[in-house]
Structures are given as C-alpha cells and as structure tokens.
Amino acid sequence: MKIFAIHGSPRDKGNTEILLDAFLEGVAEGGGEFEKIKLYELKFSPCIACGECDHLGECVLKDDMTLLYEKYLTSDLLVVATPIFFYSHPAMVQAFFERFQAFWAKKYKLNHSHPYGKNPKGILLSLGATKGKKLFEALVRTFKYVMDAGWGTYSGGLFFRGIDKRGEILDYPEYLEKAKTLGKEIFSLPEDKWSLVRDLSP
Template sequence: MKILAFQGSPRFGGNTDLLLSAFLRGAEEAGAEVRRYDLYRMDYKGCLECGGCDRTGECVLEDDLTPVYTDLLDSDVIVLASPIFFYNLTSRTQALVERAQALWVRRYVLKNLSPRDAHGLLLCLGATRGKKLFEGVQRVVRYFFDAVGVTYRGGLFYRGIEKRGAVREHPTALSEAEALGRAVAGGLPPERWSLSDP
C-alpha cells in the first residue's frame, strides 16, 4: 500500500506534525510505503487561474508541486494534516488544494481521470472548541479528494489543542492516530477504521 501524506503546519514539531507522525508510524509498522511532504518546506504557489491546464489537464507552473501530481494519482491513501487557522486550512494546505484544479480539469472537462479505489483522510486540530470548527475545512477537503478521484473517508479531529506539543497531553489523540495508520495500512476496510466525529 502506498500512503501519501501532507503536513500543512508551519510549526515543525508541533501538534499537527506529531499527530501525522503517529499515523505514519502505525502505517509503516503495518508495512505501508509512505511518502511525506512538509508543505512549509516547499516552494510553490497556489492556482493562478491562468487557464493553462484547460486543454491538457497539466499545471503549467513548475515548482515543488510538479512531482506531487504523479504521487497524487499513484497513491492508495492520501492524508492531509492541517491545524485550523481562522476556521480554515493553513495557507500552504489551501494552496495545495487549489493546485488540484489541473486534475479537476482532467477529470471533469477532459474526462480522462476516473475515480479509483483510493481513500482520503483528514487529520485536523484546533485551539478553540467551536461546534462548527471542522465544518468548512471538511467541505474543502471533500472537493479536493473528489478532484483527484479519491473517496473522502473522514479522519481524526481534536479541539482545544494549542500549545506546542499539547497533543501529547491529550488522553487518546496520538494512540488513535497510530492505530488508524496501522488499520489503514493493514488492509482493514474503511468501514472498520476508527474515525472521530468532527
């Protein structure tokens, strides 16, 4: 199994980083092949709405996201991990989502990208405890996964986590992430994954 992961927090060693690392540790222990991108270590822009992909389904921008398109289409599971900034994904994560426009064109305009048996997950944390904290980002992520032909399955969501490393004090977050990684890579069907209620 190939798992592609995006770490979308600018705070390395922070809560999102730790949560994703726990997930990937469990996945690797279960035998998955893992590729991870730390988005804040990469040089790229969001979509410029230039229309360059309209005929080919290929993004005309050449930057650190260029090789990512192949990975997006070649993975069995794609994991987005992002903290909540102002009830939204981080800017780097949002820029990645925008750049899926080329694949959206490929799927819906050119009709040469079919859905596949691949799954998408979101790992998300926020400092506040708002009831609708994860509502907007889930809608964005759902459309991102749809554009790349992947089925969004949900994920793990944690409120009230802010200080660097505070996720370590959460009673279950890291163990749940590791267990989810192990279940996903171990071949359990999605309906048996332990996902949290946003």
C-alpha cells in the same frame, strides 16, 4: 497500499506533526509504505486561474507542485495533517488544494480517467485551539471536493479540539493512540471499519 502524507503546518515538530507521526507509526507497524512531505519546505504557488489546464489537462506552473502531482497519482491514500487557522486551513494547504484544479479540468473538462486507474482515499488529521462545533467544517468540505477532483473519495478523519500550545497534544496520549490505531487499521480492516469520523460536514 501506498500512502502519501502531507504535513500542512508551518510549524516544525508541533502538534500537527506529532499527530501525523503517530499515525505513520501505526502505518509502519502495519507494514505499510508511506512518504511524508512537509509543505513548508517546498516552493509552489496557488492556482493563478489562467485556465490553461482546461485545454491541456495539466498545470502550466512549473514548481514543486509538479512533484506532488505525481506522488498523489501513484498513491492509494492521501493523508493531510493540518492545524486550523481562523476556522479553516493554513494558506499553504489551500495552495496545495487549489492546484488540484488541473485534475478537475482533466477529469471533468477533458473526461479523462485516473492515469493509473486508481481511486485514492483521503483522510484528514486535524486539530485546533477552540472547541467550536463548526471548527473543522470548512476544511472537511473543501477536502471532499479536492478528493473528488483527484479521482478519489473522502474517507473521514480524526479531529481534536482545544489543542493550542506547542506540544500540548502530548498531554493527550489517547489522541495519539487513536491516530496510531488508525494507521494500523488501514492495513488490517476494511475501510468501513476504520476508527475515524466520517460525517462531520455536509
């Protein structure tokens, strides 16, 4: 299984990246192959709603997202690690999600199947400062549709509330252990046995 991991926080080496790295440590111990991309190091635009992908089946914008398209298409699992900003995800994560419009058009407008015959799985790793019950609902709802657009399915995620200060997640080693365990389970257990939250949002 090939894993494509997205670090979606604008902060380097913060709580989100620490959580993602714990997950990837488990992946490595399980013998998995992965690639980690930091969105803030790339330059790409959000969708400009030009509609060209409705006819072409691909995005006409030529930027770093072109590379991410291919990485996603050749992967079996997309992991998006992101903090919560104002009960949703950061702008750079939203821009990444919006550019899946090209996949949606290719799938639903042009009736094309996945170029490599894959059915990618999607996992979220997320944390936020507040403890509201609906803290992660917008992220989950959006990601479900993103995965569907990309010929994939949402598997679930790990979500942690009350994490705010830089490095604060280190005060909760049990959270990092959960992420590491999930990384291992992907290679040793069937999907329905993975230790993650599946039904957070409609």
